[in-house]
Amino acid sequence: MPQEYIEIRGARENNLKNVSLRIPKRKITIFTGVSGSGKSSIVFDTIATESQRLLNENFSMFVRNFLPKYAQPEADSIENLSMSIVVDQKRMGGGSHSTVGTITDINTILRMMFSRIGQPHVGPTNVFGFNDPQGMCPNCNGLGRKLDVDMDKFLDTSKSLNEGAILFPEYNVDSWGWSNLINTGLFDPDKKISKYTQKELHDLLYSEPIKVKTKMGAKDFNLTYEGIINRFTNKYIKQDLKPSLSGLKNRLSLL
Ligand SMILES: [Zn+2]
Incomplete structure (x- = not known):
């Protein structure tokens, strides 16, 4: 031709x-x-x-x-034009658990294959899934790398809460997040973080959930204080897991 x-x-x-x-x-x-x-x-x-x-x-x-x-x-x-297909430069959608395998669905087939013919036999299909709670590595939640908070970037311990010790923008002085934290009354806003006792620091960052009453304008609110690192982890790191898990469950139920 x-x-x-x-x-x-x-x-x-x-x-x-x-x-x-x-x-x-x-x-x-x-x-x-x-x-x-x-x-x-x-x-x-x-x-x-x-x-x-x-x-x-x-x-x-x-x-x-x-x-x-x-x-x-x-x-x-x-x-001499023929039909064009534009493939965008944008990253494909999907969370941090998306891989070529999950996007093309070949992962499902691989999991099934290993569960059927793998030796020794270790269990059903889902234990071969890196983003299934039963199959995932508990250290990295199946990400292959561990997402964690860089404390030096999160907290300036030479400052007090009033001086902006929390570097994460959600807690900028006078912001909503910052006011909520101060209004819990759990922490001395003028005490430098480096002077906190171990318990105070632990409560600030990770503390069993603490129920507190806080004022917003003239109204009282009941809030649960969960620690700023816990909150960050729940809001930004763990959230990322949920869509892929529910998607996976849908697909498993189809099998
Ligand atoms: Zn791991």
Whole structure:
């Protein structure tokens, strides 16, 4: 079969200065160059846009109203286009437990295979899942790396709470989180963290949940104080686990 080309003449989209080129079809072509040299202008704004625009022209006016609108790219001619598929540079969705295996679902098949033919036999499919509570490594929760709080970045022990000892922005002095913490009345806001007793520090960071009454405006509220590191862990580290676990359970129930 003779080689066919996508032929572009006089492309002037964005910063392109009258660029003409031929791109071989059914081959892999890579556009490289310094930032701002016009790679995206050729690939996305000229080729993909024109391809999409031509495709949309096949639909009736009524349907076209619902489709994205593409202006004709600035060029003298663009020929031999076929349909384009734009694969975005964005990261795929999914939490820290997403891997190629989970996204393609091949993980499920691998788990099943090991549970059926693995020797010695150690258990059902879910114990082979790195993000199933029964199968995951308890140290890293199946992440392969341990997420933890860097205390030096979280807390400046040379300061008091009133001086902004907690470096995490959620507890900036006068913020909502900070006021809540002070209003619990559990900690001396003027005492430097380095002067805290071991128990005080432990309560500040990790403490069994403590029920406290706090004032917001004129109203009293009942709050449970859970320690700033516990709160951070629950809110930011453990939350990440939940979607993948529920997704996994859905898939397991399908098996
Ligand atoms: Zn581990």
